[in-house]
Amino acid sequence: MSDTPAPAAPPMPAPATEATNERAHKAGKRAYEKLAKEKRLGMFARLYLMTLAYLDDSIRIKNHIEAAKAASLSINRQLPRSHTERYKLRTIWYWYPLYCLGGLAFISFLILTISGVVLALYYVPHYEPQEVFAARESVQFIMEKVTLGYVLRGVHHWGAHLMVACVFLHMMRVYFVGAYKKPRELNWVLGVLLLGITFFFAYSGYLLPADQLAIAAATIGQNMFGSIPGIGDTLAKLMFSGTDINAGLIPRMYVLHVWILPFILFGLMVLHMFIVWLQGMAEPH
Numbered sequence: 001m002s003d004t005p006a007p008a009a010p011p012m013p014a015p016a017t018e019a020t021n022e023r024a025h026k027a028g029k030r031a032y033e034k035l036a037k038e039k040r041l042g043m044f045a046r047l048y049l050m051t052l053a054y055l056d057d058s059i060r061i062k063n064h065i066e067a068a069k070a071a072s073l074s075i076n077r078q079l080p081r082s083h084t085e086r087y088k089l090r091t092i093w094y095w096y097p098l099y100c101l102g103g104l105a106f107i108s109f110l111i112l113t114i115s116g117v118v119l120a121l122y123y124v125p126h127y128e129p130q131e132v133f134a135a136r137e138s139v140q141f142i143m144e145k146v147t148l149g150y151v152l153r154g155v156h157h158w159g160a161h162l163m164v165a166c167v168f169l170h171m172m173r174v175y176f177v178g179a180y181k182k183p184r185e186l187n188w189v190l191g192v193l194l195l196g197i198t199f200f201f202a203y204s205g206y207l208l209p210a211d212q213l214a215i216a217a218a219t220i221g222q223n224m225f226g227s228i229p230g231i232g233d234t235l236a237k238l239m240f241s242g243t244d245i246n247a248g249l250i251p252r253m254y255v256l257h258v259w260i261l262p263f264i265l266f267g268l269m270v271l272h273m274f275i276v277w278l279q280g281m282a283e284p285h
């Protein structure tokens with residue numbers, strides 16, 4: 001320990017008071033008006049500047065924008081060097097489009113969300129075996145009576161196929177370029193979860209029309225769950241509201257399909273893509 005005194009701390013900036021805030025605000029306004037006059041800005045440019053000035057005044061966006069810029073510059077977001085570049089090949093690396101599959105899965109999720117919200121305006125989640133067929137009839141109504149309803153249902157139907165295919169092929173791409181290896185194990189595990197949820201999401205939607213295919217698929221699901229030793233029946237009751245087809249099945253699938261799975265899936269997808277953004281893309285091994 002030496003006896004030399006510690007250097008004096010730099011002076012703290014004076015805390016902002018109402019008066020200093022007011023002065024800064026007025027100075028900002030004057031500067032904006034001067035700029036608008038000098039540059040002879042049009043209405044839209046003035047509106048744009050005014051909005052920026054207002055946002056900066058009220059929530060200090062400038063600080064956030066600068067922090068975001070610094071973060072984005074400090075993180076590796078480059079695509080991996082291709083085989084072409086790495087081995088100085090004279091051919092292009094054909095497999096780059098496969099790096100779009102994760103993004104395509106996300107885009108199909110967005111398309112499904114939009115078309116699903118519109119479908120939900122007409123769909124009725126009510127089915128009682130042999131008695132009430134409201135779910136089936138509402139789907140028929142969408143197909144036959146709603147303007148472009150068949151297109152809407154088609155978009156939702158094929159969007160779901162696209163998403164399942166993309167997620168599966170994306171997983172294969174990740175596997176075959178070895179991108180699951182350290183340090184991306186966590187994202188692989190998250191991906192496995194995403195794959196399972198995507199499959200169950202698609203399955204729950206398949207049951208909603210409550211037609212013969214759906215009821216057959218629900219019976220298969222109930223039997224698969226029911227065949228798990230020990231907890232099978234409890235699980236089947238939890239998931240399908242019983243071990244046989246009953247009036248609780250469709251409302252339960254509807255709640256899962258519309259209110260639970262999309263939110264979980266969206267949250268996990270954002271986390272998954274945030275990790276990709278932090279880690280950068282893996283080079284093919």
Ligand code: HEM
Pocket residue numbers: 098099100101102103104105106167168170171174179180184187188189190191192194195198269272273276280281282283
């Ligand atoms: C809803 C499903 C999914 C979405 C929206 C999604 C989204 C993405 C996106 C946008 C990327 C950036 C690169 C690319 O598009 O190829 C990516 C990378 C990655 N994904 Fe997914 N993904 C999903 C499912 C999966 C699955 C099922 C797995 C594996 C089981 C997985 C594992 C990974 C890994 C390890 C990376 C890093 C790849 C690299 O650095 O080259 N993802 N994901």
